[in-house]
Amino acid sequence: MHAIASSPQPDHWRFYRAVWRWHFYAGLFVLPFIAWLALTGAVYLYQKPIDRWVHHDLKVVAASQAAPSLASAQVAAVQATSGGEAFRYTTPERADGSVEIAVLGKQGQREVYYVDPASARVLGHLPEKGTFSGVVRQLHSLDLLGGWASALIEIAAGWAILLVLTGVYLWWPRGRNGGVTSVRGSPGQRLFWRDLHAVTGVWVGVVLLFLALTGMPWSVVWGTQVNAWANGHDYGYPAGVRVAVPMSDQRLADTTTPGWTMEHAQLPASSVPPGQPPSADSHAGHEGHGGALGDLSPRTGAIGIDAALQRFNALGMAAGYAVALPRGPMGVYTASVYPERLARQRVVHLDQYSGRVLLDMGYADYGVLGRGLEWGINVHLGQQYGTFNRVFLLIACVAILLLCASGAVMWWKRRPVAGLGVPPLPRQRRTVAIVFALLCVGGVLFPLVGLSLLAVGIVDFALSGGWRRY
Structure with a gap:
């Protein structure tokens, strides 16, 4: 007073x-x-160093000079252990890091299995977003x-x-x-x-x-409305980069956690080869919410996860990128990565049959509002300028x-x-x-x-x- x-x-x-x-x-x-x-x-x-310490037995593997095992073998090992269907494959960000494979269980639960990339040995699993930092973020x-x-x-x-x-x-x-x-x-x-x-x-x-x-x-309210307005007026995720690409009703957010600008981004559609008509789940809308992800079974004629990873690596995706596996006959392989530096943020979609790049989008392709808000979010998370x-x-x-x-x-x-x-x-x-x-x-x-x-x-x-x- x-x-x-x-x-x-x-x-x-x-x-x-x-x-x-x-x-x-x-x-x-x-x-x-x-x-x-x-x-x-x-x-x-400090989510990453804390997670490496708390979940050391899952996150960290012994460095190996041998060639890593095939991603398909790692996925097969996880599916055999879990009895579920893999829907996302995440590459290691560091040389001593494990592979993370997200699985949809028989009861609709989502879990992440950790695999030694050298031997394809399953190290263990946690619920999706069940790491220490995942709980802290929630x-x-x-x-x-x-x-x-x-x-x-x-x-x-x-x-x-x-x-x-x-x-x-x-x-x-x-x-x-x-x-x-x-x-x-x-x-x-x-x-x-x-x-x-x-x-x-x-x-x-x-x-x-x-x-x-x-x-x-x-x-x-505010975030959802601004996102819809920004993307609807080409200030966020410009329609101009995808007008020539057939789009499905599936969303990027169904299988991974995208950046703010891409939260409502739809996935492009693969060109279905003759003799394989689209099924009812090809345009499953928002069924990814709440557990169901549609048909995750491999399609005849698809290039497979091994070839998809080779293609993404050749395109120069930053280490630690995640690959969402195709859902249904018109699904795509989607690689996304959100590293500390915004300039390396990127999303790439591949046709699951031909391996053709359907859409390749990075931070520079966002609209002016999208770039500004993504920069603010990255600084908010303590990422943009490192230490x-x-x-x-x-x-x-x-x-x-x-x-x-x-x-x-x-x-x-x-x-x-x-x-x-x-x-x-x-x-x-x-x-x-x-x-x-x-x-x-x-x-x-x-x-x-x-x-x-x-x-x-x-x-x-x-x-x-x-x-x-x-």
């Missing part, structure tokens, strides 16, 4: 009080989410809570943006020296925690704003946790005997209405955030007697 007590007359600070009120609400709602996202995000930054995105979790993330990200913008307004010096770049007082005083919160927030706020905005593409990117975001995550902790301590030290301790209203209720209207403008851009903002505004209006200060 020290900063308020020493402030000029309330008339000059009426907007400060109104903004402070909404900053309080934003912190109340999202600080637990922000702390959780910072903690899980910090762990996920915790980070709240996927374990169900389908509505992405809506919750969208709302939290929007309120985080509100938190940062209102926080910067509150931090603005206005002739003050303390609490701008320096921290006053001692840990026993609320002033210390107020200054620590302000100084930390203004520096890490830029990063938090970036992370919130670049996390939006995964959201259920510097990860270390910078790790420091930012620690600072965000400090920001959350200092905000909680600051509130605790000023909490009332009863109630939440909502900051007081300014004398002019019109001021609150103006600030609320400005915030609602942002709510138009992010609909779910706007609805939640409107709900809080109505409750606050009702409980405060029409934003009257008594």
Whole structure:
């Protein structure tokens, strides 16, 4: 309360009080989410080394000078062990890495088997997304809570943006020296925690704003709508690169985890040789969701996984690429890779019978919006700039946790005997209405955030007697 007590007359600070009120609400709602996202995000930054350590017996094999076994032999060994059908084959990213073969089980479950490429020996298996980093990513995105979790993330990200913008307004010096770049007082005083919160927030706020905005593409409403709009207007996955290619109803996301721009990309169709008419599953639409992937059995006349891998290697696919196997007589071999450097991101589709390249697309082929959002996502994941990117975001995550902790301590030290301790209203209720209207403008851009903002505004209006200060 020290900063308020020493402030000029309330008339000059009426907007400060109104903004402070909404900053309080934003912190109340999202600080637990922000702390959780910072903690899980910090762990996920180092997903690969952590997975190699946690799952060493599955992920790492002894280096061998001998020629690796055939991919078809590895797939056969996995199918014999699992009793299921392989639908994805992932090449090792490192020389001592194992091959990963995703299998659809008889009960519809998806599992990943790890194979020594030199001997075709099956090392073991995990559920799909069942690695340590896979679980951390699900915790980070709240996927374990169900389908509505992405809506919750969208709302939290929007309120985080509100938190940062209102926080910067509150931090603005206005002739003050303390609490701008320096921290006053001692840990026993609320002033210390107020200054620590302000100084930390203004520096890490830029990063938090970036992370919130670049996390939006995964959201259920905003992300889905922007993706559809971008791809529908050639700003994401341009139709111009595929107009001459017959397309199926199958989607890339059914068998692998593509980049944001390619989430709704359809697969091209193979040209079925004479004597092999398409079957009912050739245009199976979205049957890949929920387990079923259609007919995964090898087709007569198909080039096979060994020849497909040779073709992909000849095309210069980056190490660690995944190959989705054809589904049905019109299915294709699809190789996709999303390495740390965006320039090497690539998706290639082969006709399963002739081996002809049907579509070869990389980052440079995306539309301007697709490239911009993919860059933001890659930086968000700590990938684009290697070690510097990860270390910078790790420091930012620690600072965000400090920001959350200092905000909680600051509130605790000023909490009332009863109630939440909502900051007081300014004398002019019109001021609150103006600030609320400005915030609602942002709510138009992010609909779910706007609805939640409107709900809080109505409750606050009702409980405060029409934003009257008594």
